[in-house]
Amino acid sequence: MRALVRALALVGVLAPSPGRGQDFAPVVPGALSGGAASLLDDGLPAASDGVSLESGITRWFGLDALATRHLALGAGWRGVRVAAGVSQTGDPELGWTSFGAAAGGATRASPGLPGPPGAGGGYELGAGAWARAGERVVLHASAPQILLHSEAPPLPRGFELGATMDLDDATLWLAVRSAPRGQPVPPDHELGVALRLAGVRAWALVRDRPARAGIGLSARVRAIGIAAAVESHPVLGETTRLALILGQGEAP
Amino acid sequence: MPAAAALLAAVVIVLARPAREADAATPQPATRGVAADSTAEDPDDAEPVEPPSDTEDGTDVEIEAADSIEAGAMEVEVGAAGHDGSANLQRRRVRFQDRDISADAREGAGDPLAGAVFRGRAFTIGRFTPRWGRGLVAGVPEDPWRARWGVTSPAPRGRSLEGAAIRKGPLELFAGRQSKRGLGGARLYRGAASVGVFANAHGPPLASFALDREDQSSEIAADPAGRWRAETRLERQVGEAQLVARVRGGLPRLGAPTDPKRSTPAQALTLIATRPWSSARASILGAWWRFRPGRVGSRGALAVERELSHHQRLAIGLEEQQGTRREIPRALDGIRQGVWSEWRGGPPGLGLALRNEIWGEGPWVRREVRRSSLAAVELAGPAGSTVRITHGVFRVRSGESLYLAEAESDRLVLRAFTGSGERTRLDVTAPLAEGQARATVGMTATAGRPPRLQWTVDWTRRLSTRRTSPRTGSTRGGGSNPEEDG
Numbered sequence: 011m012r013a014l015v016r017a018l019a020l021v022g023v024l025a026p027s028p029g030r031g032q033d034f035a036p037v038v039p040g041a042l043s044g045g046a047a048s049l050l051d052d053g054l055p056a057a058s059d060g061v062s063l064e065s066g067i068t069r070w071f072g073l074d075a076l077a078t079r080h081l082a083l084g085a086g087w088r089g090v091r092v093a094a095g096v097s098q099t100g101d102p103e104l105g106w107t108s109f110g111a112a113a114g115g116a117t118r119a120s121p122g123l124p125g126p127p128g129a130g131g132g133y134e135l136g137a138g139a140w141a142r143a144g145e146r147v148v149l150h151a152s153a154p155q156i157l158l159h160s161e162a163p164p165l166p167r168g169f170e171l172g173a174t175m176d177l178d179d180a181t182l183w184l185a186v187r188s189a190p191r192g193q194p195v196p197p198d199h200e201l202g203v204a205l206r207l208a209g210v211r212a213w214a215l216v217r218d219r220p221a222r223a224g225i226g227l228s229a230r231v232r233a234i235g236i237a238a239a240v241e242s243h244p245v246l247g248e249t250t251r252l253a254l255i256l257g258q259g260e261a262p
Numbered sequence: 263m264p265a266a267a268a269l270l271a272a273v274v275i276v277l278a279r280p281a282r283e284a285d286a287a288t289p290q291p292a293t294r295g296v297a298a299d300s301t302a303e304d305p306d307d308a309e310p311v312e313p314p315s316d317t318e319d320g321t322d323v324e325i326e327a328a329d330s331i332e333a334g335a336m337e338v339e340v341g342a343a344g345h346d347g348s349a350n351l352q353r354r355r356v357r358f359q360d361r362d363i364s365a366d367a368r369e370g371a372g373d374p375l376a377g378a379v380f381r382g383r384a385f386t387i388g389r390f391t392p393r394w395g396r397g398l399v400a401g402v403p404e405d406p407w408r409a410r411w412g413v414t415s416p417a418p419r420g421r422s423l424e425g426a427a428i429r430k431g432p433l434e435l436f437a438g439r440q441s442k443r444g445l446g447g448a449r450l451y452r453g454a455a456s457v458g459v460f461a462n463a464h465g466p467p468l469a470s471f472a473l474d475r476e477d478q479s480s481e482i483a484a485d486p487a488g489r490w491r492a493e494t495r496l497e498r499q500v501g502e503a504q505l506v507a508r509v510r511g512g513l514p515r516l517g518a519p520t521d522p523k524r525s526t527p528a529q530a531l532t533l534i535a536t537r538p539w540s541s542a543r544a545s546i547l548g549a550w551w552r553f554r555p556g557r558v559g560s561r562g563a564l565a566v567e568r569e570l571s572h573h574q575r576l577a578i579g580l581e582e583q584q585g586t587r588r589e590i591p592r593a594l595d596g597i598r599q600g601v602w603s604e605w606r607g608g609p610p611g612l613g614l615a616l617r618n619e620i621w622g623e624g625p626w627v628r629r630e631v632r633r634s635s636l637a638a639v640e641l642a643g644p645a646g647s648t649v650r651i652t653h654g655v656f657r658v659r660s661g662e663s664l665y666l667a668e669a670e671s672d673r674l675v676l677r678a679f680t681g682s683g684e685r686t687r688l689d690v691t692a693p694l695a696e697g698q699a700r701a702t703v704g705m706t707a708t709a710g711r712p713p714r715l716q717w718t719v720d721w722t723r724r725l726s727t728r729r730t731s732p733r734t735g736s737t738r739g740g741g742s743n744p745e746e747d748g
Contacts, residue, residue, distance in 0.1 A: 153637065196633075
């Protein structure tokens with residue numbers, strides 16, 4: 011049995027993170043949208059109130075057998091943010107199921123789900139926070155795996171510090187992500203830029219260790235949004251993502 | 263050329279007008295507690311943590327907090343500390359402050375700060391560190407590489423003595439034992455000048471002539487063999503810039519041979535300049551020192567701190583260190599370049615701090631030897647309660663140590679880290695039983711080791727020893743039954 015439960019302690023009120031987990035990785039970079047997936051994945055709540063439902067699929071490195079489907083529901087009211095989600099990676103027999111729960115100002119965990127025979131359950135606990143450092147700058151910190159219990163998570167993740175600058179029709183972000191616990195390697199960096207073009211938002215990002223890049227597009231019509239992204243890896247191949255967002259979300 | 267430039271700068275400082283305000287570190291002629299002024303490390307300070315120079319590599323350091331209580335107050339504190347795999351260590355502390363007398367007693371098995379001191383207007387009894395002038399003879403000299411403004415070096419407990427000191431008119435005497443060695447001293451002072459003799463059971467006597475003024479303090483020390491050492495500290499105001507110069511000269515050895523781990527440079531030059539620019543402040547430090555031929559070091563540092571809107575603060579610094587800080591060679595000796603940045607801010611009731619620090623042994627901070635990233639969130643709750651969560655990651659090369667400052671209720675712990683890992687700390691304070699309770703839990707997880715836990719719990723209550731008249735609200739001292747401090 012293998013279950014992974016993630017609970018993220020959230021503090022603050024804002025935005026974005028370019029963090030990338032595996033179970034609830036938001037398709038739209040966190041720097042552009044603090045939706046339910048960002049809350050679950052990085053512990054970074056949205057800046058505005060509202061309800062959103064996000065469904066996404068990520069095909070990691072071109073492997074159909076390693077695709078992650080996630081469903082995340084988020085709600086915000088008077089500064090309080092909550093989110094919950096479920097994700098399935100790979101086939102039910104061979105992959106794993108994760109539950110996530112997050113709340114601004116509080117932490118809670120959920121029981122694990124039955125998984126493949128022979129595997130154990132586990133949970134991870136993390137936290138994130140962001141704050142405005144000026145009219146156009148937002149700083150954030152995300153520690154998605156402060157506590158790990160039992161089985162190692164599918165994707166170890168490190169502590170992240172980042173800054174996002176909003177330039178009206180353009181957004182720039184930079185993040186430094188330390189190596190996951192126990193890995194004595196240097197941190198990697200991510201630099202991204204997003205442009206707003208007539209109802210559509212396009213973004214591009216580059217990362218190091220190893221050098222790689224990605225692009226994405228998102229569009230929204232009233233309460234319905236759609237986003238797609240592709241990221242290349244020099245060794246492992248391409249990762250493609252697609253998401254459908256209902257309700258509150260990034261507005262191109 | 264660097265020496266000539268430094269001398270030129272020193273001349274400018276000497277010729278400039280004195281600073282308007284006295285520096286907080288201006289030595290006091292009276293004896294002082296071991297570390298009552300040890301504010302060299304502040305967890306809220308942006309500059310990198312510098313442990314005392316005689317700290318063993320990779321070991322934690324506990325420094326007495328610099329807080330004080332107001333006159334007419336008594337504080338009682340009980341607590342315990344421990345870590346996984348060890349028995350609980352209980353701590354107790356009582357301190358009292360009145361207009362003319364004060365007392366501070368700590369007790370606890372294994373507590374490195376345990377000890378008691380009782381001070382009156384004319385006497386000190388217990389554990390304390392006497393200090394004359396610049397600390398060349400009695401006391402702890404300032405480390406030339408220390409950059410902090412107006413702050414003396416932390417006085418390690420090992421340098422304090424158990425004994426007594428009395429002051430009567432122009433005469434000051436002290437005697438006691440330090441590291442199982444008897445020592446004592448006598449000095450006469452008149453105005454800002456003082457002359458004294460220091461005797462040590464295991465070494466020749468030392469003579470000291472010191473001059474302590476607001477903007478200048480100097481000391482010349484010598485032993486019967488003619489060996490000498492001298493130091494001067496000057497503080498001047500040049501325009502809007504505040505300048506401090508410390509110059510030390512003399513022979514490598516003075517008096518009895520000293521522990522190489524505790525030795526201080528025989529020659530040193532330190533120049534510090536700070537200048538405000540509207541909402542920013544820039545500080546520059548240049549320091550050079552030499553223990554003896556071949557054992558030299560230097561440090562150059564630049565720090566810029568800017569106040570942003572809504573009480574936010576951004577600080578950025580870079581520096582280079584070369585050479586040694588000890589007389590005996592260590593693996594850490596060599597070139598280190600560092601760059602650090604820190605931001606603090608957040609809405610009322612919610613504080614956020616982010617910090618990044620990188621050190622390398624190559625040019626442009628290449629060949630990284632130490633790195634740390636840290637975030638802290640502090641939530642203010644009802645009735646003065648607070649919750650502070652700090653999480654950081656570090657990556658430190660073998661043989662190096664990274665120090666992070668963690669505040670406890672009565673002390674500051676400089677915690678050493680090495681290897682690759684993470685540090686998470688939860689610090690909760692809340693009112694409890696008419697006092698203040700505090701609990702901390704820290705977890706360090708490093709590669710290849712199970713997580714290590716450290717914890718502390720304590721309760722502190724401050725009482726007033728003066729009665730308050732219900733009619734007039736005035737106070738009078740000496741009440742036999744202490745009342746709660748309202």
